[in-house]
Amino acid sequence: GENVEQHPSTLSVQEGDSAVIKCTYSDSASNYFPWYKQELGKGPQLIIDIRSNVGEKKDQRIAVTLNKTAKHFSLHITETQPEDSAVYFCVIMNRDDKIIFGKGTRLHILP
Amino acid sequence: KAGVTQTPRYLIKTRGQQVTLSCSPISGHRSVSWYQQTPGQGLQFLFEYFSETQRNKGNFPGRFSGRQFSNSRSEMNVSTLELGDSALYLCASSLPSSGANVLTFGAGSRLTVL
Numbered sequence: 001g002e003n004v005e006q007h008p009s010t011l012s013v014q015e016g017d018s019a020v021i022k023c024t025y026s027d028s029a030s031n032y033f034p035w036y037k038q039e040l041g042k043g044p045q046l047i048i049d050i051r052s053n054v055g056e057k058k059d060q061r062i063a064v065t066l067n068k069t070a071k072h073f074s075l076h077i078t079e080t081q082p083e084d085s086a087v088y089f090c091v092i093m094n095r096d097d098k099i100i101f102g103k104g105t106r107l108h109i110l111p
Numbered sequence: 112k113a114g115v116t117q118t119p120r121y122l123i124k125t126r127g128q129q130v131t132l133s134c135s136p137i138s139g140h141r142s143v144s145w146y147q148q149t150p151g152q153g154l155q156f157l158f159e160y161f162s163e164t165q166r167n168k169g170n171f172p173g174r175f176s177g178r179q180f181s182n183s184r185s186e187m188n189v190s191t192l193e194l195g196d197s198a199l200y201l202c203a204s205s206l207p208s209s210g211a212n213v214l215t216f217g218a219g220s221r222l223t224v225l
Binding site for chain 1: 115144146153154155156166167169201203213214215216217218219
């Protein structure tokens with residue numbers, strides 16, 4: 001069935017440096033690729049999304065790139081700040097419209 | 112604009128019992144979906160309701176069920192609880208369109224089964 005692999009599972013970066021999280025997926029009919037951020041004690045929150053008719057989208061310090069041929073999409077966070085510490089999830093939707101989350105990446109921003 | 116409200120936030124049950132969780136979506140959102148979050152399995156899709164009808168279902172046993180009311184509020188029920196059902200149950204609402212939707216999540220209901 002549909003699957004999405006997310007790497008790394010844990011990532012520690014120095015404050016001010018960049019963080020990159022990557023997701024690869026198997027044969028998917030999805031044309032929508034969102035990223036969610038989950039802070040402690042809260043539900044996930046959409047931070048950025050991309051549709052398959054574009055290759056890159058940027059929103060201030062956050063960007064997402066999509067390579068549909070290679071079946072992967074990545075989240076890029078530049079100039080990381082302490083409030084970026086959280087768990088990040090990539091999401092795909094399979095051909096049955098079922099939502100599939102990656103396993104998550106725990107991002108630690110080091111002072 | 113109020114967010115997605117889930118009740119109760121925390122609850123403790125024993126094996127064999129049943130539990131009902133409630134979710135009030137954002138006003139105007141007619142689609143409600145439910146997810147189970149555990150450290151081992153991550154976030155897994157349970158089911159989605161739209162206009163009081165189950166539109167999609169994940170790979171969970173029949174002990175997990177749900178429903179949606181005419182005001183779009185939704186409940187999920189787990190019967191004959193097992194230890195492995197201990198998890199954070201998240202509800203998300205979205206606008207009434209098919210395909211790619213932005214999900215707005217509640218804070219979740221943390222269930223502990225003893």
